[in-house]
Amino acid sequence: MGKCEFVDELNKLRKSSNESIDNIGKFDDFKAYMHISRPVEVDLKVILKKINESGKKTLVLLCGSAGDGKSHLLSYLKNLDEEKLLDGYCVYNDATESSAPFKTAIETLNDVLNGFSDANINLPGQNIIMAINLGVLSNFIESEYGKQYAMLREYAMKSNILTSQINENIYDATSSFQHVSFSDYHMYYLTENGVDPQFISDILSKIFTNNEKNPFYECYQSKCAQCPMALNCPVRHNYAFMSEEAARSFVAEILVKTTIKDKEILTTREILNYIYDIIVAHDFSYKKLADASVNTEDYLKEYIGGITPSLMFDYGDLSNLMNFLREYDPLLVRTEIADTMAIFYYVSSDISESIKEAIGGSAYSSVLCTKESLNKLNYNRALKAQMFNILVRISKIMNAENSDKVYESFLKDLYYYNSGKKGKLQSIYDMVEKGVVQWCGSEADSNIRLSESKGFELYENVKFEAFLENVPSSNGDNSLQRFTPIIMLCFEDVKTKEIISLDIDYSLFELISRLNDGYVQTAEDRNNHADFISFVSKVLKTGSASENIMIVSENGKRAILDKTKFGYKFKVVR
Structure with a gap:
């Protein structure tokens, strides 16, 4: 015996195996066994039913990244779906497939979508559903051919298909375009x-x-x-x-x-x-x-x-x-x-x-x-x-035990943010405020350090005013699969009403958590978190520096410089 039949069977899992490639022509027993129904499939079926009821010529875009299951889902619906929702559709497992190998992906896509160009969109024709990578869709819209598809471009922009924003997969009865994006659905x-x-x-x-x-x-x-x-x-x-x-x-x-x-x-x-x-x-x-x-x-x-x-x-x-x-x-x-x-x-x-x-x-x-x-x-x-x-x-x-408290805290705050639980966000707002203070430095009266030069440090008072209108609306779900993987916190400048935002991913959350524990940032932190530096800079501009600042000398003496109607007033306070 010179080979292992069990390893041959397991080989079907590899990216390089024939089983990793889906096509419309067949959906064998192995693929049928491996199929797992997901919310993205449920949502797509809802849209397909409404399209079929409407009788309107429609282009359905199944968007996502390479290998996420777009082609598998189309093959399943085409071959095994009992409702036969794709009957009568022209199905493209790969938007860049072409019978003319000399054509580019963009040229091929133009040929496929010709019936949905601005000139032809109102003419009779066949429904199309296609799996398409977000990068390919973006490149097509921005290409020279994109000029002929202004309505498709408008739909993509309005639906936020090409952004990280979570989109509602709502059927639009007025549109000739519909979509579902795998990138909106997490695997957990x-x-x-x-x-x-x-x-x-x-x-x-x-x-x-x-x-x-x-x-x-x-x-x-x-x-x-x-x-x-x-x-x-x-x-x-x-x-x-x-x-x-x-x-x-x-x-x-x-x-x-x-x-x-x-x-x-x-x-x-x-x-x-x-x-x-x-x-x-x-x-x-x-x-x-x-x-x-x-x-x-x-x-x-x-x-x-x-x-x-x-x-x-x-x-x-x-x-x-x-x-x-x-x-x-x-x-x-x-x-x-x-x-x-x-x-x-x-x-x-x-x-x-x-x-x-x-x-x-x-x-x-x-x-x-x-x-x-x-x-x-x-x-x-x-x-x-x-x-x-x-x-x-x-x-x-x-015997796995989750002892990563920072990770657990991030997940909890991420849930509170995406589920619209505004009252539960106070701890992360407080954490960011404390993190800014630690990043900049502070003195006895909780003033934040603006800058330092030889022998002196300048401080101002900053009031952090939380702004919560950006927090997603609550949908009452206790379990979320479609959510943004970042927490966007916003603060309001009480004087100018300007909104200052900060996108917090896990890496930044971890840094802010460490700052709360007294950590002093390094040059590497400053290189890796330019977004936080920019946020801190904007926050400092909302402070009292235009009206009064605290000056602290290296020997600990303090003075206040106040702006009055008659000019500036200097007063030593210690």
């Missing part, structure tokens, strides 16, 4: 208690659930179980490990974290490819594994390097997503308890009990908890160090 729900990664969890369940309809599980049970290496195969054990609810929850959690903290764009295709990468080592070879099995030490090195806790964090540059997720390696979390555990582990002459306690109930125990393996792990320093990493990671994966 936002609640007051954090996130609910339902869609990601559904994907993981599709792959790892113990169900005979699951092609991966069926192969795992039949072909994989018959393999001579089955009892010692890391791939088989990885699949069993990921069948555990705790392991899947951990993966879903870090996938959500990277979208929020790192702004990584997460698509269905990327998630499936990542799952493959943490199940099958990039250099997996049945022959190499079989050859290594004749020597316990060689085999253990190969095995430990190929199990999921290693694949998650030890291999960079397989994908951008993998690189981001390495930041969430439990080994990077330094605590006193972790340090004590490490010391105890490395000075111990027998780590058998530590290993059994950590992985005794997992799929890996059949290999790592045998008497022969434990003996090698005890006395081979390289294997012992490799094994320590596994113990720390498995312990975190199987």
Whole structure:
């Protein structure tokens, strides 16, 4: 036997596999099994029903990014939807597909959309629905051909399709254009208690659930179980490990974290490819594994390097997503308890009990908890160090506790903002005010430092007036899937009524939180947060500097410079 049929089955998850490409012509059993109904599908169906009832020639744009599931959804609706909502539509899975390879994407799009140009839009014709990337749509509208599609351009601008603003997918009976954008839908729900990664969890369940309809599980049970290496195969054990609810929850959690903290764009295709990468080592070879099995030490090195806790964090540059997720390696979390555990582990002459306690109930125990393996792990320093990493990671994966208080606070405030709970936003407004004061510096009377020169510092009084009219309206939902990933706080200059806004993403929230704890910003912070510097500058302009300022000398003496009707008045106060 020279290959692994189970790995061949898992290969369907990879971006490079044929199964990752959807087309109108077929929607096979595998794609049907992997289909997960999402709110974007529900909303699109509502729009299609209204279009079909109206009888009006319509162009439906299914917008988003590469790999997010646009083509899959169109193929599903075309082939398996019982309501046959796309009957009579001209369906384009890829807006840039062309039978004329010498044409550019923009030229192809112009040909496809000709019936919806300004000159032809009121003429009879066929409905069109197309999957189109936001970048392609933007380029087309701005191209020379865009001049012939002023009505399409107006619709795109009015609907905010090309902006980060959340759009309401409301059917417009007066328009010949309708749209649904995948970019408006997150892969998780936002609640007051954090996130609910339902869609990601559904994907993981599709792959790892113990169900005979699951092609991966069926192969795992039949072909994989018959393999001579089955009892010692890391791939088989990885699949069993990921069948555990705790392991899947951990993966879903870090996938959500990277979208929020790192702004990584997460698509269905990327998630499936990542799952493959943490199940099958990039250099997996049945022959190499079989050859290594004749020597316990060689085999253990190969095995430990190929199990999921290693694949998650030890291999960079397989994908951008993998690189981001390495930041969430439990080994990077330094605590006193972790340090004590490490010391105890490395000075111990027998780590058998530590290993059994950590992985005794997992799929890996059949290999790592045998008497022969434990003996090698005890006395081979390289294997012992490799094994320590596994113990720390498995312990975190199987017993995950969210101890990231800043992250939890951000999610809570993000929910309050997007759900329109204005009364709950006071804490973040207070936090920003305190952050500005810490950034600039202050003195005893809570005045904010304007500037400093040799021997003197200038201070002014600033009143922070919260402005809440920009906060989204409350829709009464306790669980949000369509929301903006930033918190836009606004303050009002009480004198000029000017509105000063600040967009807070997780990175800036984290900085402001640290400022609240007394942190002093660095040059790197100033380089990374020019938006905050600009906000602070605007806030300082609303202060009392035009009427009075406080001057503090290096020896602590203070004076006030007041502007009066007769000029400036200087008074020493200390």
